[in-house]
Amino acid sequence: MTTPILLTPGPLTISRQTKESMLRDWGSWDADFNRITARIRERLLAIVHGEGTHECVPLQGSGTFSVEAALGTLVPRNGKVLVPQNGAYCQRILRICRVLGRAHQAIDYAENEAVRVEDVERALAADPSITHVALVHCETSAGILNPLQAIAEVVARHGRSLIIDAMSSFGALEIDARTMPFDAVIAASGKCLEGPPGMGFVIVRRAALEQADGNCHSLAMDLHDQWVYMKKTTQWRFTPPTHVVAAFDSAIEQYLAEGGREARGARYANNCRILIEGLAKLGLRSFLPAEIQAPIIVTFHAPAISNYQFKAFYDAVKSRGYILYPGKLTTLETFRVGCMGQMGERGIQGAVDAVAAVLLELEAAA
C-alpha cells in the first residue's frame, strides 16, 4: 500500500516535487538560502497585496506559535482583545491571551453559527478599552467561514486593530490588504499553500510592527525582533527550519503555476462540492448550513450504523488509502474531511468511493 492521502487540514498531502525539494541541505548563513527566505516573504505579501504597506515576518514552529507571537508582539501589555468565539481555534486565542496576561473578552456562539458583525459592533461601542479584535477567518474545528470583510470594516470604523487567524484560509480564500483594513494576518506553511508543516508567518501592517518594539513577553516569539534582525542581516534570528523553508518555496512556486489564489480556491471549492454531494448520496449529512460552510474542511454527522465507532471507520477508510480527521464538536458524534492538499490521480472522488465501500462493509458487518 502506498502512503495514504491525508484528508486533514494540515499536515496535508504535499506534492512529490515539494517533498523532493527537501533532499538538499542548506546553510542558514548561505546567501542562496537567504534569497529563498526573501522570495517567500515577498510572494506571501503579494498574495494579500500587502506590498508597500505590510511586512511578512516568518517564524519557526507550528501555526499556533505565530498566533501567539502576533498577539504577544502586537497587543500592548495594557491592551484588550475581543474574541468572537465559535470553535476550538478561537478558544485557543483566548487561552493565549490568558497565558500572556492580556485582557480579553469573548463573544460566544454555538458551534454551527458564524460570527455576527452586529455583535462585534455592539461590543466595540460598549467598551472603548478594547484595542484589538482577534478573528478566526475559517474556524477549522467545524469548518465555519466567518464574515471577515464586514468585520474588518466595523473594526476599522471604530478605530481598533484587527488580528486575523487565517491559518486555514490564507492562499485559498480572498484577503486583500488594499481593501480590507487589518494589522495582522497569520498563517503557516502546511495549510492551503500545501507546504510541509514547520513554519508560520504573519503579515503585519508596517506601522503597527514599528510601534510594537518592546511589547513582547518573549524573546523567541518577538516578531518585531525577528523582523529587525531579518531586515539587517537577511537571516533568520535563530536556526531556521531549512528543509521546510526550501519545500515551502517550492510549494509556493507550484501554487503560482497553478494559478494562485483563485485557482487554489476553485480547486478546494470543487472538492468541497463533490465531497458533500457524494457523501449525501451515501446518506451522510454535513453539519453546517451551506451559507457558512468554508470550502476547506467539512464536518459530517457520524454514519447511522449500529455500534458505529470512529476508530473502526477510520481504520477501514485508512486501509483504502485515506486518512480522515476526527470531529471536534463538543456534543455530537461527527467526523471531518479536508478539501485541501494533493489528492492524487483519483482526486476527492477517490475518497468518496473509499467511504462508500467502507459503509457497505460496516453495514454488512453490523
Ligand SMILES: *Cc1c(COP(=O)(O)O)cnc(C)c1O
Ligand atoms: C491549523 C490551525 C492553527 C494552528 O494550529 P497548529 O496545530 O499550531 O499548526 C490555528 N488556527 C487555525 C484556524 C487552524 O486551522
